[in-house]
Amino acid sequence: MQAYVDQTIPDRICFWGETEPDMPAFIFWSKYGRYVLSRGDVLDLSSRFAFRLTEHGVQPGDVVCIALPNCPERVVVDFGVHLAGGVSMNGQILRSDGQDIIESMRKAKCKTLVIDPNQENGAWGICSRIFKVVSDGKYSSDIKCANVPSLKNVAYCKTKKPECEFLRSLPSCNRYVNNKMNPSDVAQIFTTSGSSGYTKLVQHSHKAILTMGKMLLEMAGAKGRYEKSIYTSAPLGWVGGYPIYFLYAGLQRVLIDDSVGVITDNHQFTWNVICQEDIKLAHLSSFQIVSIFKQRDMWESKSHKLHTILTGGQPLKKGCLEPIGQLTDAVCNIYGSTEMGLINGFIFNDENVSDFKENIAGFAAAGVDVKIVDSNMAEVKTEAHGEIIVRSENTTKGYYGDTHSSFLPDGWFRTGDVGYEDARGCLFVEGRSSDAIMHGPYILYPTWLEEKLAKCPGIKQTFIVPIPDKVLHHEICACVQLEQGAQLTKDDIINFVKGEVGLGISSAMNVVPKHVEFFDTFPVLNSFKVNRKQLAKFATERLQL
Incomplete structure (x- = not known):
């Protein structure tokens, strides 16, 4: 395998479409069974949609917002935008009022919106309210939109199964491929999960996206070991779910x-x-790993074993390593970001599973530099805690429509994460600096206290969130999910924490939750990360503060 740094996404779509065109490229499963897009199908259907986009007036460099879930149509539309020379943007909706997708389209000066008009409860129900149809057509409409003045048309993509109406509507006689793109051109605008408070529009070039694929496969040790397939349920529009392995x-x-x-x-x-x-390489979230492993009858009866599970997006817990030797040979923990792609990683197997430590993120990937710095951006000593900053050839080309202090003049990027490196250069990530709780004169990073509380018998999962306080700025609230049958009280939990933090902990960290709230489930983002801001809001409302 080569880096293909001199090629573009259209180059790769064409290459694979012409190389063993009958070989499956994307295999979708649903209650209707198995649906296969071959390599040839991907090129053929995507180039047909690219032609349709040019008829809509899409020019090279124009931004096309795609508000579709994971489905065959999403692949065709995403790649069709690239073949037309456009920039594909993920049409993400995280807020209940849908203002995030509207604001994203406005910032990116989006020209075309691709959407399913039959999904009344999805993006269509939100977006259709903000524009006026000027000229209506079977497959698209010209529109006017006061909220997004750049938006000129809407392309309809009906995904209902098993009809697959959209795919069948693409005429076989018209195809288009723009082969004049440069590897350094922006290809994709990814949207962040919003865990830092708002969704940002992250621009990545063709070169960066292809290089991410190389780095991830090398980190996973997949240099020819795996036959042909990878399973991942991550959204196609996110950097962690984008089809870089295929490209x-x-x-x-x-x-x-x-x-x-x-x-x-x-x-x-x-x-x-x-x-x-017969998947041997699977990308699963931590809760998927634990949930599947707990259903022992389910996987033992199948007699199937994975070579490697890729996981990331949140701190690795020890429970995710229990399947090693039974469900899988290895677990590869990945630390990265939308802005940088892969940063660090660590592969656990039978031989080194005892090396696990809380918050381990592993060693820097090839071509990535990592430093831990203090508030003055000066590098700290080994084992000292500070902010994690990163430099990589895959660094985003910037946030569309925004300038941001995360980008330092010398090419380093401020991740907003807090952690340290040990003497080996292994990185440990303890949480986001934005999650810090200002408790009087002290700053508490929730992960530290969550680790203490997780040792309490009867607790299944816990998150520490800030509660407004007129004197201390923040009081500390433990949001707790109990194991089935556990009968813990608020006092039980507070007394347990008092015992844990009193054992050799400095007074600066000797903090105990004032509040404890019990939850059956926690609110999560689409990235499967807990929505700390929403959880803090729920806890505050319960306490009537």
Whole structure:
């Protein structure tokens, strides 16, 4: 495998479409069964949609917002935008009022919106209210939009199964491929999860995206070991779910068709798909790993074993390593960001699983520099805690429509994460600086206290959030989910923490939650990370503060 740094995404789509065109490229599973897009299908259908976009007036460099879930149509539309020379932007909706997608389109000066008009409860129900149709057509409409003045048309993409109306509507006689793009051109605008408080529009070039594929496969140790496929359920529009493995190495992508609807037993369905497709490399979130492993009867009866599980997006917990030797040979923990792609990683297997330590993120990937700095941006000593800053060839080309203090003049990027490096150069990430709790004169990073509280028998999961306080600025609240049958009280939990933090902890960290709130479930973002801001809001409302 090569880096392909002199090529573009259209180059790679064309290469794979012409190399063994009948080989499956994307395999979607749903309650209707298995749907396959071959390499040839991807090139053929995407180039047809590219032609349709040019008829809508899309020019090279124009931004096209795609508000579709994971489905075959999403692949065709995303790649069609690239083949037309446009910039694809993820049409993400995290806020209940949908203002995030509207604001993103406005900032990016979006020209075309691709959307499913049959999804009344999705993006269509939000976006259709903000524009006026000027000229209506079967497959698109010209519009006027006061909220997003640059938005000129809406392309309809009906994803209902099993009809696949959109794919069948693309005429076979008209194809278009723009082969004049440069590797340094912006190809994709990814949207962040919003965990830092607002969604940012992260621009990445063709070169950066292809290089990310190379780095990730090398970090996972997948240099020819795996036959052909990778399973990942991450959204196609996110940097962690974008089809870079296919573009870079031609790997088949196996995933769930989210346009069909929610599957009742998602973990059972996921494991059945992994077995059916003989997947050896799977990208799973931490809660998917733990949930599948707990259903021992389900996976033991299948006699299927993974080579490697890739995981990331949140701190690695020890429970994620229990499947090693049984469900999988190895777990590869990845630390990265939308702005940088892969930063650090660590592969755990039978031989080194005892090396696990809380918050371990691993060693820097090839071509990535990592430093820990203090508030003056001066590098700190080994084992000293500070902010993590990173430099990489994959650094974003910037936030569309925003300038931001995260970018330092000398090429370093401020991640906003707090951590330290040990003597080996292994990175440990303790949380986001934005999650810091200002407790009087002291600053508490929640992960530290969460680790203490997690040792309490009967607690399944816990998160520490700030509660407004007129004197201390923040009081500390423990949001707790109990194990089934556990009968812990608020006093039990507070007394446990008092015992834990009193053991050799300096007075600066000797803090105990004032409040304890019990939850059956925690609010999460689409990235599967807990929504700390929403959780803090719920706790504050319960306490009537």
